[in-house]
Amino acid sequence: MAKKSGAAVRFTLGDLSAAVDALAPFRLAYDWDNVGLQIGDPAASVTNVLIALEVDNDAIDAAVRVKAQAIVAHHPLIFRPLKNLREDSVSGALIARLVRGKIGLIAAHTNLDRVKEGTNGALAAAMDLQDTEILEPLPLHDDLKFVVFVPPENSLSVIDAIHRGGGAMIGNYSHCTFRSTGSGTFIPGEGADPTIGVPGKLEQTPEDRLEAVVPEHCIRAVLEKVRDVHPYETMGYDIIRLFDAEPSYGLGLIGRLPVAMKLEALAQALHKACDADATSIVGRASTRVRRIAVVSGSAGGSLAGLSPARCDAVVTGELGYHMAAEARDRGLNVVLLGHAASEKIFAPHFARQLGNKLADAPGGGPKLHTHTRYRDPAQTVAVRSATKTSRRK
Secondary structure, eight states, rough: OOETTTEEEEBBBBHHHHHHHHHSOGSSSSSTTOOOESSSOTTOOOOOEEEEEEEHHHHHHHHTTOSSSSSESSSSSSSSSSSSSOTTTHHHHHHHHHTTTTTTEEEEHHHHHHBBTSSSHHHHHHHOOEEEEEEEEOEEEEEEEEEEEEEEGHHHHHHHHHHTTTTTTTTTBBOOOEEEEEEEEEOOOOTOOOSOOOSSSEEEEEEEEEEEEGGGGGHHHHHHHHHHHHHHHSOOOOEEEEEEEEESBBBEEEEEEEEEEEEEHHHHHHHTTTTTTTOOOEEEOEEEEEEEEEEEEEOGGGGGGGTTTSSEEEEEEOOOOHHHHHHHHHHEEEEOHHHHHHTTHHHHHHHHHHHHHTTSSSGGGGGEEEEEEOOSSSOOOOOOOOOOOOOOO
């Protein structure tokens, strides 16, 4: 929420973090990752933002030039818990520069890899891929479906109990359930103290089936609240994990080129579009490809789920030697752009999305700048073969 300063309304670092979270939810990051607001005061005013692949001295210099109070970086600067903050270390010196310069830092790493318009969306846009779908969907919600069976006269109290436990919310609506009526059958056993029926006799009684969505972290509280009001000695219920039939989140994309082209031509076009240092291919250069899988950075973990039947080629940043050999032996065509080249083009792509998101912010939000001047640490060396010549004496 933008903060008021006198009559003016300020856009803050916290507002920027919330906007990034809305576009690429931080909860989507892998457990080993570290994303979100890493450096800075959430209440600090922000009028200029630099979007960059990672934080190095060149990126900080660029931020200083544009008077940025915040950097949104793809690669986290603070990745593991800090045991100390020493300026004789590379990361320590960079952190100190940001703190002294009062430049906040927000990291959007694997959460940005798992949204359709993130890093992979930028690479897909460079190829004008069409009909794109998530390559590796995240099939599970963090929500559960809670189903409970209750006498009709107790349904409203149970619905309220589900709500008080933290369930039955959909958007801005509470007490959201589906209710259907049927018949429940049971025979109370010896020693039972049934609300309805007698031990040893088959009982058939009207019951409502109530269904509600419950966040996973609330399910224990919901069970406790419902048990408090449920009339049965033994409450019948189901807990169902939800799957998304049309997943919105996941790693990578797959789609079609507007027209088929040779693998070599695709590699050359991407080399130019991504300003790559060196681009290589796995497969025959003359092979015509159209259905393309995209995994920015490194596609090593995604290779097992890909086959020539599923895609004509994979576009990524890098593969280890053994992964590349496996791709070749399995008949997979691959374009390798280099890790930085496959990801740095996200900056202008993400800047457009963030600009649209902040269009209604006070004053149109902060001014967005991009920094894309990155090179892979390993540089290609052009080696000329020596030609032996002989002289006559």
